[in-house]
Amino acid sequence: MKSKGKVILFGKTGSGKSTIANALVTGNEGDQVFGVSAGFRGCTSSLQTASGRGWEVVDTIGLGESTTGTVSSEDVENMILEFLKNVKNNYSHIIYVKSGAERFTIMDEKIWAAFTSVFEGAEESFIVLITHKNQRWLNTQWDDGSLPKWIRDLGKNRVFITSLPPVDEDEETEKEYKIIRDESLATLEIELERSFAEREYKYSSPTINQMNESQLR
Numbered sequence: 183m184k185s186k187g188k189v190i191l192f193g194k195t196g197s198g199k200s201t202i203a204n205a206l207v208t209g210n211e212g213d214q215v216f217g218v219s220a221g222f223r224g225c226t227s228s229l230q231t232a233s234g235r236g237w238e239v240v241d242t243i244g245l246g247e248s249t250t251g252t253v254s255s256e257d258v259e260n261m262i263l264e265f266l267k268n269v270k271n272n273y274s275h276i277i278y279v280k281s282g283a284e285r286f287t288i289m290d291e292k293i294w295a296a297f298t299s300v301f302e303g304a305e306e307s308f309i310v311l312i313t314h315k316n317q318r319w320l321n322t323q324w325d326d327g328s329l330p331k332w333i334r335d336l337g338k339n340r341v342f343i344t345s346l347p348p349v350d351e352d353e354e355t356e357k358e359y360k361i362i363r364d365e366s367l368a369t370l371e372i373e374l375e376r377s378f379a380e381r382e383y384k385y386s387s388p389t390i391n392q393m394n395e396s397q398l399r
């Protein structure tokens with residue numbers, strides 16, 4: 183199958199990264215490739231890559247998740263170094279995932295700032311993807327100016343939306359959810375394709391790709 187792109191997903195725990203990764207790779211069908219958290223606690227423990235339906239997707243550990251006990255600053259530095267080494271690559275889309283069911287806070291803005299500095303040089307492939315909501319909701323947010331500035335500054339072409347509710351036990355509800363999931367995925371793929379086509383399918387290369395270990399540190 184023709185390659186559609188290589189995507190990397192970031193965002194806070196529970197924002198929906200693994201759900202999107204599964205949708206792209208499996209098309210909402212069959213077994214899930216990426217572990218999806220069953221509720222309150224995240225379950226993606228490291229970097230995970232999988233391919234399917236023309237997509238190559240890198241799913242990352244949830245940001246903002248507290249690790250067990252106290253961590254020394256040296257540990258943190260090593261963790262970040264390990265992380266940077268692992269994400270060094272060329273991408274078609276570098277996606278920051280944010281749950282629309284949660285409030286937008288100063289924390290989001292800080293994560294976004296860190297994110298943009300890690301992927302400096304690859305700005306053309308940045309996308310914010312808001313989950314748990316639909317296009318009507320997003321349109322309203324644009325109209326009444328209630329999105330935070332860092333999202334508004336990206337512009338409508340760079341802010342996407344998905345609603346991928348998990349499979350429901352109730353048959354009637356599930357029928358509805360399936361339609362929502364399928365429409366969401368179809369729209370997302372169209373948007374991803376459009377934004378990649380705009381750059382003539384050129385993969386972007388963050389400057390960290392050219393850095394050696396000591397430069398990264």
Ligand SMILES: Nc1nc2c(ncn2[C@@H]2O[C@H](COP(=O)(O)OP(=O)(O)OP(=O)(O)O)[C@@H](O)[C@H]2O)c(=O)[nH]1
Nearest residue numbers: 195196197198199200201218219224226244314346
């Ligand atoms: N209703 C609804 N639920 C969603 C949506 N996206 C994800 N979920 C649910 O939210 C929960 C967390 O989703 P995950 O995909 O595991 O989130 P994650 O970002 O991978 O989380 P970590 O791996 O902990 O970083 C799961 O129960 C999903 O089924 C959505 O668009 N709508």
Ligand SMILES: [Mg+2]
Nearest residue numbers: 199200217226
């Ligand atoms: Mg996950």
